[in-house]
Amino acid sequence: METRELRYFVAVAEELNFGRAAERLGIAQPPLSRAIAQLEHRLGVALLIRTSRKVSLTGAGEVLLAEGRAILGAVAAAERRTRAAAADRPSLVVAAKAGSSGEVLAKLLDAYAVEPGAVPVDVLLCESNTHVPLLDGRADVALLHEPYDPTTGLDVEVLSTEGQVAVVQAAHPLAGRSQLRVADVSDLPDLARWPRRDGTYPDGSGVEVRNLTQLFQLIELGRAVAVLPEVVRTGLAEGLVAIPVVDAPQVTTVIAWPPHSRSRALADLVRVATGFS
Amino acid sequence: METRELRYFVAVAEELNFGRAAERLGIAQPPLSRAIAQLEHRLGVALLIRTSRKVSLTGAGEVLLAEGRAILGAVAAAERRTRAAAADRPSLVVAAKAGSSGEVLAKLLDAYAVEPGAVPVDVLLCESNTHVPLLDGRADVALLHEPYDPTTGLDVEVLSTEGQVAVVQAAHPLAGRSQLRVADVSDLPDLARWPRRDGTYPDGSGVEVRNLTQLFQLIELGRAVAVLPEVVRTGLAEGLVAIPVVDAPQVTTVIAWPPHSRSRALADLVRVATGFS
DNA sequence: CGGCAGCGATACCCGGCCGGTATGGATACC
DNA sequence: GGTATCCATACCGGCCGGGTATCGCTGCCG
Numbered sequence: 293m294e295t296r297e298l299r300y301f302v303a304v305a306e307e308l309n310f311g312r313a314a315e316r317l318g319i320a321q322p323p324l325s326r327a328i329a330q331l332e333h334r335l336g337v338a339l340l341i342r343t344s345r346k347v348s349l350t351g352a353g354e355v356l357l358a359e360g361r362a363i364l365g366a367v368a369a370a371e372r373r374t375r376a377a378a379a380d381r382p383s384l385v386v387a388a389k390a391g392s393s394g395e396v397l398a399k400l401l402d403a404y405a406v407e408p409g410a411v412p413v414d415v416l417l418c419e420s421n422t423h424v425p426l427l428d429g430r431a432d433v434a435l436l437h438e439p440y441d442p443t444t445g446l447d448v449e450v451l452s453t454e455g456q457v458a459v460v461q462a463a464h465p466l467a468g469r470s471q472l473r474v475a476d477v478s479d480l481p482d483l484a485r486w487p488r489r490d491g492t493y494p495d496g497s498g499v500e501v502r503n504l505t506q507l508f509q510l511i512e513l514g515r516a517v518a519v520l521p522e523v524v525r526t527g528l529a530e531g532l533v534a535i536p537v538v539d540a541p542q543v544t545t546v547i548a549w550p551p552h553s554r555s556r557a558l559a560d561l562v563r564v565a566t567g568f569s
Numbered sequence: 570m571e572t573r574e575l576r577y578f579v580a581v582a583e584e585l586n587f588g589r590a591a592e593r594l595g596i597a598q599p600p601l602s603r604a605i606a607q608l609e610h611r612l613g614v615a616l617l618i619r620t621s622r623k624v625s626l627t628g629a630g631e632v633l634l635a636e637g638r639a640i641l642g643a644v645a646a647a648e649r650r651t652r653a654a655a656a657d658r659p660s661l662v663v664a665a666k667a668g669s670s671g672e673v674l675a676k677l678l679d680a681y682a683v684e685p686g687a688v689p690v691d692v693l694l695c696e697s698n699t700h701v702p703l704l705d706g707r708a709d710v711a712l713l714h715e716p717y718d719p720t721t722g723l724d725v726e727v728l729s730t731e732g733q734v735a736v737v738q739a740a741h742p743l744a745g746r747s748q749l750r751v752a753d754v755s756d757l758p759d760l761a762r763w764p765r766r767d768g769t770y771p772d773g774s775g776v777e778v779r780n781l782t783q784l785f786q787l788i789e790l791g792r793a794v795a796v797l798p799e800v801v802r803t804g805l806a807e808g809l810v811a812i813p814v815v816d817a818p819q820v821t822t823v824i825a826w827p828p829h830s831r832s833r834a835l836a837d838l839v840r841v842a843t844g845f846s
Numbered sequence: 847c848g849g850c851a852g853c854g855a856t857a858c859c860c861g862g863c864c865g866g867t868a869t870g871g872a873t874a875c876c
Numbered sequence: 877g878g879t880a881t882c883c884a885t886a887c888c889g890g891c892c893g894g895g896t897a898t899c900g901c902t903g904c905c906g
Binding site: 309310311321322325326329342343344345346347 | 852853854855856857
Binding site: 293294295296298335336337338339350351352354355356358359360362363366367369370371373374375376377378444445446447550551552554 | 570571572573575612613614615616627628629631632633635636637639640643644646647648650651652654655721722723724827828829831
């Protein structure tokens, strides 16, 4: 199985339309049809069900779609890491969610910078899906928050564990309470929608929210309520109040990196990160 | 980067000899040279250093070798899993080290078999390197022993933790002791050599040992001493004695599976495995 | 009910690249 | 200095990947 075939199949499986997939791939539709047919023939497995109006995935197709995405990510990562290894100036790229882990990150970078043998560190700020750059090689290490970010397939060290707080408008009826339970906030109308792990938004009404700044603005306008890790208390705006949610699941901040990493700089950074907690 | 290029590069990087690599790949040497040169050109990176007598890897080459092996394994796994998903009869393959985890495995299989919705389970017995079939898709789940087996890149649940015992010939001077320390056995001459994780043997004298039966035979002949997990006590031969090594690292038996697995049967098996401990 | 639009499959052609053989150039060994 | 080894270069042929043109099927709509 060649990566070309995988690229083609993933494109078709995602578009569920040969024409659009071909366009996305920058080739014509007939060669794409043929390539998929050949792939199916060689595997001896039907991957797609074509009615002449609609394309859908078989069970085997869904498996290959998931595996294929992972492989294509790994190939992209291999290219990036190979080039990075050839660059004479070694460096590290840290992926972090913009806003949420700012302080942890700053402390980490400061502590690492004074290490003997420290290399330059670049920071890649993500709106969400912080794990993705790790999988395709754009980053060497990432700060993630369990259980929100997926960590399957990554090596992980726990940095800290904290509770969660509900963030509400100062004028909100709940604002005076000293603590809450999940039940208190779960039945409030959900006026904001977060992107899912695949980047799409759940159906329903409400504004599509992409980062914390947007969310805080909505809360300040009384258009949303959010349950977030405790750290958000630092630097909370005037019109917002944070109330502990005592029975919300604990959030753990972890430092994650791809398996099989053998870089000295990465090992140092992880050691520094786990050193102070 | 195509998988063909990766296969070629990995072959050359492992053989460090274009002629042998070409033979292994079943092609002639000149096309192989050209393919590697093209790969280097496209990446813009030198992967190999050729003197006309010797081939060696650059730093970037070592990175690509590691990444390439992982990718090729993932591709093989994708093909196997896609075919398995298309087979109407779903099944699970469990990889385990022959001999070492026999009882745990039997109990696990029995407990799983009575589960509602249990699928047929095949067992793949390995001499060592139990994690490999997991990476290339020959197995869906494996029983591993930390810290002996690498688990990077795998999802893991701990099943049990146990101490280690020294196994010696009954006539051995240490045989009467009720407990030992690592120091007591570490300076004994090492008459047996185990394969490393990559399947090669360390240099030195001594018989190359591949499995527990061979090892026990050597011990019985007074030609070796081994420090092993406690379970080996069950069913130990007459002429052998097991003595706890109190300061040896704990051995944990884990059940491991590839990340991103979404199989119902696998989830059931893991749940059953972690249920009894 | 028939024309039409959308979509995938088929037919056919062309060019590039992959693989083969032959050979050259460099180096270590005798 | 001759030779064996080993990688690179040169050149050629066949296959395959990609392009255009077209067909067949199926909903949709007037």
